[in-house]
Amino acid sequence: MTIQHIDVAYTAVATAENGRDGRVSTDDGKLDVVVNPPKEMGGSGAGTNPEQLFAAGYSACFQGALGVVARQEKADITGSTVTASVSIGRTEAGGFGLEVAISASIPNVDTATAQALVEKAHQVCPYSNATRGNVKVELSAG
Known part of the structure; x- marks a missing residue:
């Protein structure tokens, strides 16, 4: 499969702390959420x-x-x-x-x-x- 190349119009940047059981936020501050594994996977399900x-x-x-x-x-x-x-x-x-x-x-x-x-x-x-x-x-x- 050939990798497509694009003319970049926008780049979103997000940073995760502590992986699936932590927090994810974007560099512009518009998204800042707690992430937790769902209960079905043994997590608390408290966050997204x-x-x-x-x-x-x-x-x-x-x-x-x-x-x-x-x-x-x-x-x-x-x-x-x-x-x-x-x-x-x-x-x-x-x-x-x-x-x-x-x-x-x-x-x-x-x-x-x-x-x-x-x-x-x-x-x-x-x-x-x-x-x-x-x-x-x-x-x-x-």
Whole structure:
């Protein structure tokens, strides 16, 4: 697989302290959160976790990509939502991996059009491009 090169428009910078059981903040101070492993993984679940942060970023980014595609296709996505579900678990090799399910609700188009828009957005979204070939991503729309 060829690594894509980009013309950088923006760089986000975040720093973690104490890994999955600490704090994450951005250099501009707009994000400063406590992170803790979820109870399902033996943690306190008191703070957010990297999977929730990834799901938040992916869903927002995918919604933006959906907007780009909808404008190109002249489709009405007013009132649409995108939900990203990010799962973590052990891989066969013994490490950890992620799986993602993207679900889009697009009320102003039929199911076939919604699915086509989601498939096209998956080709545009930077998160989808970053995970392609590395992370299982399931898409659904309605």
